[in-house]
Amino acid sequence: MPNKSIVVALDYNDKAEALTLIDKLDPSMCRLKIGKEMFTLFGPTLVKDIHHRGFELFLDLKFHDIPNTVAKAVSAAADLGVWMTNVHASGGLAMMQAAKKALESYGNDAPLLIAVTVLTSMSDEDLALLGINVPASEHVLRLAKLTHQAGLDGVVCSAQEATLLKSTFGRDFKLVTPGIRPAGSDVGDQHRIMTPSKAIAAGSDYLVIGRPITKAADPLASLTAIHQSLLAN
Numbered sequence: 001m002p003n004k005s006i007v008v009a010l011d012y013n014d015k016a017e018a019l020t021l022i023d024k025l026d027p028s029m030c031r032l033k034i035g036k037e038m039f040t041l042f043g044p045t046l047v048k049d050i051h052h053r054g055f056e057l058f059l060d061l062k063f064h065d066i067p068n069t070v071a072k073a074v075s076a077a078a079d080l081g082v083w084m085t086n087v088h089a090s091g092g093l094a095m096m097q098a099a100k101k102a103l104e105s106y107g108n109d110a111p112l113l114i115a116v117t118v119l120t121s122m123s124d125e126d127l128a129l130l131g132i133n134v135p136a137s138e139h140v141l142r143l144a145k146l147t148h149q150a151g152l153d154g155v156v157c158s159a160q161e162a163t164l165l166k167s168t169f170g171r172d173f174k175l176v177t178p179g180i181r182p183a184g185s186d187v188g189d190q191h192r193i194m195t196p197s198k199a200i201a202a203g204s205d206y207l208v209i210g211r212p213i214t215k216a217a218d219p220l221a222s223l224t225a226i227h228q229s230l231l232a233n
């Protein structure tokens with residue numbers, strides 16, 4: 001269902017502003033995501049506020065630490081009842097396996113656990129500065145293989161890598177793609193971008209979309225237009 005494939009990234013420093021937008025949305029239209037900014041400012045209370053309004057929430061804290069610490073953090077996220085949470089694949093196989101194991105006791109109530117491969121803001125040149133002298137798509141594939149081996153539910157990647165990853169890992173391995181930009185919208189700090197309809201066609205399962213919606217003069221109209229662009233394809 002294309003509409004529930006949209007995850008609106010709420011990157012606000014003002015809780016009232018975020019709740020004003022949320023109250024205009026319907027949980028049947030989209031899921032929501034909060035990340036480091038909002039969780040640091042407003043914590044688990046905000047998670048409860050969002051759940052109270054009936055939305056499924058992606059807690060995007062991108063954990064990256066030693067296995068024991070990440071396992072505990074992922075478990076704390078599960079205790080909040082979130083729909084999805086994540087770690088950095090570059091934390092390594094043992095870290096991801098520990099995170100996955102920490103969720104075993106939650107059974108069907110466990111959140112989806114995914115791993116960030118290469119941030120969508122990064123280009124091949126940015127990777128080269130880190131000593132990674134392969135195209136981003138090759139490094140994404142390498143990290144996705146590790147994530148798959150650890151038994152996680154999927155990865156965060158760019159939609160530009162979606163076709164490659166779907167053909168490699170199959171339909172059940174979820175692809176969560178930020179860096180989504182409707183035609184003509186500001187690219188901002190993103191590098192590996194794609195339009196919503198092309199991203200779905202390429203194999204993205206969930207489109208993470210922030211500023212093209214939240215910074216629009218009329219965020220609801222922007223979300224509605226994106227829905228329509230998906231239905232048209």
Ligand SMILES: O=c1ccn([C@@H]2O[C@H](COP(=O)(O)O)[C@@H](O)[C@H]2O)c(=O)[nH]1
Binds near residue numbers: 180
């Ligand atoms: O590789 C990644 C991982 C996470 N993000 C997050 O997604 C949103 C994108 O917001 P836009 O305003 O649509 O650019 C944001 O919260 C990031 O922290 C990402 O962009 N890329």
